[in-house]
Amino acid sequence: MRNPKRAEKIAFFFLFLATLLIVVPVGLIVVIIIQKGSPAINWQFLTDIPRQGMRAGGILPAIVGTVYLVLGAIIFALPIGVLSAVYLSEYAKDNFLTRIIKLAIINLAGVPSVVYGLFGLALFVVFFRFGASILSGSLTLGIMILPIIITTSREALESVPYSFREVSRSLGASKWQSISSIVLPNAISGILTGTILGLGRAAGETAPILFTVAAFYLPQLPSSIFHQAMALPYHLYVISTQVPNVDEKIRYGTALVLLALVLFMNLVAIIIRYKFRKKKKW
Amino acid sequence: MAISEGNLDKPKIQVDNLCLWYGSFQALKSINACFRDRIITAIIGPSGCGKSTLLRVFNRMNDLVEGVRTSGKVLIEDISISDNNIDLVSLRKKVGMVFQRPNPFPLSIYENIVFGPRIHGSMNKSELDEIVEESLKSVLLWDELKSKLDNPALSLSLEQKQRLCIARLIAVKSDILLMDEPCSALDPYATARIEELMRELKNRYTIIIVTHNMQQAARISDEAGFMLLGELIEFGATENIFTRPTNKLTEDYITGRYG
Numbered sequence: 001m002r003n004p005k006r007a008e009k010i011a012f013f014f015l016f017l018a019t020l021l022i023v024v025p026v027g028l029i030v031v032i033i034i035q036k037g038s039p040a041i042n043w044q045f046l047t048d049i050p051r052q053g054m055r056a057g058g059i060l061p062a063i064v065g066t067v068y069l070v071l072g073a074i075i076f077a078l079p080i081g082v083l084s085a086v087y088l089s090e091y092a093k094d095n096f097l098t099r100i101i102k103l104a105i106i107n108l109a110g111v112p113s114v115v116y117g118l119f120g121l122a123l124f125v126v127f128f129r130f131g132a133s134i135l136s137g138s139l140t141l142g143i144m145i146l147p148i149i150i151t152t153s154r155e156a157l158e159s160v161p162y163s164f165r166e167v168s169r170s171l172g173a174s175k176w177q178s179i180s181s182i183v184l185p186n187a188i189s190g191i192l193t194g195t196i197l198g199l200g201r202a203a204g205e206t207a208p209i210l211f212t213v214a215a216f217y218l219p220q221l222p223s224s225i226f227h228q229a230m231a232l233p234y235h236l237y238v239i240s241t242q243v244p245n246v247d248e249k250i251r252y253g254t255a256l257v258l259l260a261l262v263l264f265m266n267l268v269a270i271i272i273r274y275k276f277r278k279k280k281k282w
Numbered sequence: 283m284a285i286s287e288g289n290l291d292k293p294k295i296q297v298d299n300l301c302l303w304y305g306s307f308q309a310l311k312s313i314n315a316c317f318r319d320r321i322i323t324a325i326i327g328p329s330g331c332g333k334s335t336l337l338r339v340f341n342r343m344n345d346l347v348e349g350v351r352t353s354g355k356v357l358i359e360d361i362s363i364s365d366n367n368i369d370l371v372s373l374r375k376k377v378g379m380v381f382q383r384p385n386p387f388p389l390s391i392y393e394n395i396v397f398g399p400r401i402h403g404s405m406n407k408s409e410l411d412e413i414v415e416e417s418l419k420s421v422l423l424w425d426e427l428k429s430k431l432d433n434p435a436l437s438l439s440l441e442q443k444q445r446l447c448i449a450r451l452i453a454v455k456s457d458i459l460l461m462d463e464p465c466s467a468l469d470p471y472a473t474a475r476i477e478e479l480m481r482e483l484k485n486r487y488t489i490i491i492v493t494h495n496m497q498q499a500a501r502i503s504d505e506a507g508f509m510l511l512g513e514l515i516e517f518g519a520t521e522n523i524f525t526r527p528t529n530k531l532t533e534d535y536i537t538g539r540y541g
Binding site: 093182 | 341346348370371373374375378381383385387397400401447450451
C-alpha cells in the first residue's frame with residue numbers, strides 16, 4: 001500500500017465495519033424481542049400469576065422472584081467484593097497468600113455457571129440446609145458475580161491517583177481514613193460499573209438458580225427468603241421447552257420483561273453513578 | 283507552639299548522623315544538620331542526590347515506601363521522631379508537606395481545606411468556616427475565592443492550586459512546612475508570587491524547601507545546604523554558600539560546572 005491516504009481510508013473502513021458489526025446483533029435482538037413480545041405486554045401480564053398451565057395470565061411471581069434474587073446477590077456480593085478489592089489493592093503485600101487469592105478470583109471468574117449451580121446445591125441447599133430457597137439462590141448468584149465486582153473495583157481503586165493517598169497521609173490521615181474519605185469516593189463510579197455488570201449477569205443466568213431456588217410453578221409470591229421462587233430466565237426456559245402450546249407472544253413477552261428489568265436496574269445504578277460523579281469536583 | 287523571641291536560634295529540627303537505605307541502596311549518608319525556626323532553609327543539589335528523601339524523613343513519609351531503613355537521630359523540638367511508637371498523626375499535623383505538583387483533591391475549595399481538620403475530629407460548621415477563612419487569608423486567596431468556596435478546586439490555576447495546598451496545611455496548624463520543589467510546575471510569574479508568600483509565611487513557620495533552581499534558593503532562603511550523592515556537602519548561611527563556598531564540590535555546582 002504505497003498511498004498512505006488510501007491505506008488510511010481502507011483501515012478506517014474496516015475498523016468502522018468491525019465496530020458496526022457489533023451493533024447489528026444487539027439491535028436485531030432488541031428489535032425482534034420488542035416486535036414479538038410487546039403485544040403480550042399489558043397490565044394483567046405484569047401483575048397476575050400464571051394461569052391455565054402458564055399458557056395465560058401473567059408472570060408476576062417470576063418478576064418478583066428475579067428482583068429478590070438479584071437484590072440478594074448484590075447485598076451479599078457488593079460489600080464482600082468491595083472490601084476484598086480494597087484489601088487486595090491497598091493493603092495486601094505481594095506474597096504467597098496474595099497470589100493464591102488472586103489466582104482464586106481468576107479461577108472463580110472462569111467457572112461455568114452450571115458448576116455454580118451444583119456448588120450452590122451442595123453447599124447452601126444441602127450442607128447448610130437452606131433448602132431450595134431465595135437465600136440459597138442469592139448466595140449462589142452472589143458468588144458467581146463476586147469476581148466481576150472484585151476485578152472492576154480493583155481497577156477503579158488503582159486508577160485513583162497515588163498522590164491523593166500521599167497528600168491525605170501527609171495531612172495526618174491514617175491509611176483507612178485516606179481510603180474511606182478520598183480513595184473510595186473517587187473509585188465509586190468504577191465500582192458501580194462493576195455492580196451493573198454483575199447485576200445484569202445475576203438477573204439473566206439460569207443454570208445457577210436451577211437447583212438452588214427456581215420453582216417450576218408457584219401460584220403465590222414468596223413470603224420468606226427460605227421459600228422457593230420463580231425467576232424470569234428459568235420461567236422463560238420452562239415455557240419455551242417444557243410446556244407445550246405456549247403462545248409465542250407470551251415467551252417473547254417474558255423475554256422482553258427480563259430485558260426491561262435488567263435495563264431498569266442498570267438505569268438505577270447509572271443514575272446513582274451520575275450523582276456521585278456530579279459530586280466529584282473535577 | 284508559642285516560642286519566645288529568645289530561643290529563635292534554637293534548632294527546630296536537629297539531624298544527627300542520619301543514614302537511610304532503600305533496600306540495599308544507601309540514599310542518605312551520615313547527615314548532620316540543624317534547621318532553625320522561622321527562617322527558610324533551602325536544600326539544593328542535582329537530581330537523585332537525596333534531597334527529597336531527606337525532606338520526607340521529617341514527616342516520616344518514607345514510611346509509605348516498602349523496604350526503607352534508617353539509622354541515626356532526628357529531633358524535632360527535642361523529641362525524637364525516629365522511634366516506631368511516635369504518634370505519626372500529630373507529627374504529620376505538625377510537619378506539613380507541599381508537593382511538586384499542586385495536588386488538591388477533586389473536591390470543592392472548601393472541602394479541600396476542611397479535609398485535614400475533619401480527619402482530626404473538628405466537625406463544628408462555624409469552627410470549620412473560620413478555619414477556611416483564616417487559612418485562605420494566610421495564603422492571600424481569601425479575597426479572590428471567598429465567593430467561590432463551593433467551586434471545584436481543580437478549576438483553579440496552578441498557582442492558586444499550590445496556594446490552596448499550602449492553605450490545607452495551615453488549616454491543620456502545621457508549624458513546619460516542607461516544600462518539595464513547590465514551584466517547578468509553575469511559570470516564572472506564579473513562582474515569584476509563591477516565593478513572596480513564602481517570605482510572608484516565614485515569620486510564623488519553619489520552612490524547608492527542596493529545589494534544583496539555584497536562583498530560587500539564593501533569592502528566598504536564609505540558610506542552605508548542598509547535597510550530592512546522599513551526602514550533605516555543605517550547610518550554612520545562604521550568602522556564604524553562594525558567594526564563598528568552602529567546599530570545591532559546592533563551588534562547582536553553584537558555578538554550574540555540573541548538575
